Amino acid sequence: MKSAQLHVTTYPTGPVGPEQFVVAQVDLPGPDELAVGEVLVRNTWTSVDPGLRLRLRAAAPDGYFAAFPLGEAMDGILTVGEVVASRADGFAPGDTVSHSLGWREHAVVRAGEEAMNGIGTLRRLDVTSTQPQWYLGPLGPMGLTAYSGLAVVDALDGGGVLWVSAGAGAVGSLVAQFARELGHRVIATAGSPDKVAWLRDQAGVEAFSYRDEPLRAGLARLAPDGIDVYFDNVGGDHLEAALDALRPHGRIAMCGTVSDYESEPTGPRNIFLATAKHLTIQGFRGSLHLDLLPELEQRVGQWLRDGSVVYRESVYDGLASAPEAMADMLAGRTVGKTLVRL
Ligand SMILES: NC(=O)c1ccc[n+]([C@@H]2O[C@H](COP(=O)([O-])OP(=O)(O)OC[C@H]3O[C@@H](n4cnc5c(N)ncnc54)[C@H](OP(=O)(O)O)[C@@H]3O)[C@@H](O)[C@H]2O)c1
Structure with missing residues (x-):
């Protein structure tokens, strides 16, 4: 099975633009080909952050998340999706999850493998009273x-x-x-x-x-x-x-x-x-403050539910729109959280 993902082709020297990226088709393992501990996720929302711009260069700032290599999948971008198949305990088809393998339509994620200081580690999400993408925004x-x-x-x-x-x-x-x-x-x-x-x-x-x-x-x-x-x-x-x-x-x-x-x-x-x-x-x-997540989910979740905190999104549709979304966000053309719906 083939699936689409974005690769960086050249590092921008000025403003970022779609011409510095390409949509690549890559092979994906079938559900029966997953290794033990792996989960196949169909990504539904992926994040667009200013910090990604700092990684579009040969070396990212010291101590920060790693630079994106040219011509490869862009690891370390927060994403929400639905489990398609799982060989990991605790994850089943249909679960909504977050992880760090964004800017692609599908991801094979290893359960329990720490990513992005822990905030990008594969996690099941409770979406009974929230929108899934809120975990890339106010609840994430x-x-x-x-x-x-x-x-x-x-x-x-x-x-x-x-x-x-x-x-x-x-x-x-x-x-x-x-x-x-x-x-x-x-x-x-x-x-x-x-x-x-x-x-x-x-x-x-x-x-x-x-x-x-x-x-x-x-x-x-x-x-x-x-x-x-x-x-x-x-x-x-x-x-x-x-x-x-x-x-x-x-x-x-x-x-x-x-x-x-x-x-x-x-x-x-x-x-x-x-x-x-x-x-x-x-x-x-x-x-580096994951310890505050439970307090955040409880306190901010309440503010969101009772309407005292409002939340805005600027949504772009389709994987290929992610570079344009990033350019728009950096130029101030978006409001609230900038997201790509996949
Ligand atoms: N420390 C952390 O853990 C952490 C985590 C996430 C984000 N961040 C940082 O938080 C900041 C905001 O991130 P975000 O995701 O919320 O992005 P955002 O505010 O949704 O988007 C960036 C905004 O910055 C403004 N901007 C761009 N260039 C500017 C300039 N020269 N002067 C003044 N404003 C400018 C623009 O809005 P206007 O239209 O208002 O100019 C633009 O929309 C960034 O610096 C990001 O790196 C830090």
């Missing part, structure tokens, strides 16, 4: 990143002024709403009036567009006495503005620096303010 890596980022800067108890950048994106839109639920006054920034309107009207936080108002001016207008916490998804000019706006003893959760994934890093030129103001800058990886 995006929710865990948002929640653990708040945890590492001691922001789960609320009470401060918190700014989140890329606030209408997958992680940012959850950070904004979790922080609001936890009792912070939340300011979110995003790159278009539509995103700002969604943040104000649906996500229930204060917001402005960094394209329509300079960051420092918008922050001074909404938080004249400064901010306590900055959740950084962007880096560069946004991080510089945060260093200016933070009050003494303020905290920064360093989640990512998407502004420099496709270009030369810039700044921050005012990093001395971290010393002057006794700031805490804490980098973190959501995948």
Whole structure:
């Protein structure tokens, strides 16, 4: 049996585009040919993340997930699917599962084999009261990143002024709403009036567009006495503005620096303010906080069910659309979690 998967053909030097990928047809073992411990999965949803852009090069950043080799399957991309056949205990045809062999239509996954710090290890999902793809969003890596980022800067108890950048994106839109639920006054920034309107009207936080108002001016207008916490998804000019706006003893959760994934890093030129103001800058990886998953599923699951947290998706159809989805997401043309439905 043949199945389709995406391969990288050349590493992009500027913006990512479909021309750097090819859809390859590969042989798949039949259900009777699986080895003991293997599960054949028909993938149904696959994730599109800014971090994938950091792996479209000969070597990924030190300590990060591995670079994607040219001309081979792209391992280490979170995915949801349905079990077609299984020779592993605990997995049966029809089960909904998550794993890390995305950007392909079928995957042969080894049960129990740790992937992506554990967040990509084959796992059965309870979809009785949730959509399967939510496990790629608020109940999975995006929710865990948002929640653990708040945890590492001691922001789960609320009470401060918190700014989140890329606030209408997958992680940012959850950070904004979790922080609001936890009792912070939340300011979110995003790159278009539509995103700002969604943040104000649906996500229930204060917001402005960094394209329509300079960051420092918008922050001074909404938080004249400064901010306590900055959740950084962007880096560069946004991080510089945060260093200016933070009050003494303020905290920064360093989640990512998407502004420099496709270009030369810039700044921050005012990093001395971290010393002057006794700031805490804490980098973190959501995948290293799996211990928080049960708390996340319980707490965030409740917020989703009672409607206090809303969740948006930008859905692309078909495997071949994944590169376009990634390009659109990096350029700010998607809202909420960017997904490919297979
Ligand atoms: N630490 C972790 O474990 C972890 C896990 C997942 C993700 N992340 C990081 O979290 C961040 C957000 O990821 P995501 O999946 O939620 O992506 P996302 O926010 O859904 O998509 C990226 C968004 O970044 C914004 N952006 C791009 N270039 C920008 C620039 N130059 N200046 C300002 N904004 C820019 C765009 O929105 P606008 O229209 O608003 O510009 C774009 O839609 C990324 O940095 C990612 O690497 C970290």
